[in-house]
Amino acid sequence: MKKTESKTAMETRMIPIYVMGKHYEVPEGLTIMKALEYSGYKYIRGCGCRGGICGACGTVYRKPGDYKIYSALACQTAAEPNIHLTQLPFYPAPHVSCNYAGISAKAEEIHKLYPEVFRCVACNACTKICPMEVPVMDVIGYVKRGDISKAAHEAFDCIQCGLCVSRCFAEMPQYHIMQLARRIYGGKIAPKAKHNADAAKAVKIEKKFDPMLKQLMTMSKDELKKVYTSREIEPETAGDDWKPKDSKFLA
Ligand code: FES
Secondary structure (H helix, E strand, C coil), X not given: CCHHHHHHHHHCCEEEEEECXXXXXXXXXXEHHHHHHHCCCCCCCCCCCCCCCCCCCEXXXXXXXXXXXXXXXXXXXXXXXXXXXXXXXXXXXXXCCCCHHHCCCCXXXXXXXXXXXXXXXXXXHHHHHCCCCCCHHHHHHHHHHCCHHHHHHHCCCCCCCXXXXXXXXXXXXXXXXXXXXXXXXXXXXXXXXXXXXXHHHHHHCCCCCHHHHHXXXXXXXXXXXXXXXXXXXXXXXXXXCCCCCCCCCCC
16 A cells, blocks of 8 residues: 555545444444445445435434434435434335326325325424425315415425335324425426426427437537537526527427
8 A cells, every 4th residue: 555545545534323223333423324335234225315315314313322313315414423323214104106197286186195194183294304494284284274286395305215204203294295295386286387388388399409309310429429528518607597599409
């Protein structure tokens, strides 16, 4: 090993962690997910994007001398010294299937599919454990009262990690209920976006992009790379009225 490499290794501070009660030493600064992997555990379920988006890695942990159960996304949260960890690959929460196209935009539809919403005892444990700070209990309240729009907006940040389900006294699958509210809102209540309809028309009916696609399909890999790297990119600070100089393929 070269001198510089051994120095770097010596400078890495190790911290103690406990996985299912067993002691391990891991480099400081790792996320909970990486600390578990460094300790020899393997993620087969409970890991997806590693970027805080997919919700697969919801987990709970404890700190020494503290009665609280903490919750987090394992891929987004740093392991602290003496933290007590485990893996939660999944918490059972069956999803109720429905003919989505055939249901109306009424909260009664959700009530029929998930009657357990009325078992909520307003303990707020679901809100407290949510790593995305979704006001889960309030969302269930909006669903009960028939306000699907409010429920959908308040549940926007839910990434379906399922930790709320693990804490619910009423044994309801909140994240499926919230997802259904969001789908009903998005599909049947929210105003339709005109620019989407225009773009779909340009693709399907006017076939505006067909010549460009045909042209691209005749190109070699190198030519495609050249076109891709030389394309005009929207500046980060562009306003809403920004348009590329070559706008012949805009819908
Ligand atoms: S792995 Fe996707 S949110 Fe953590």
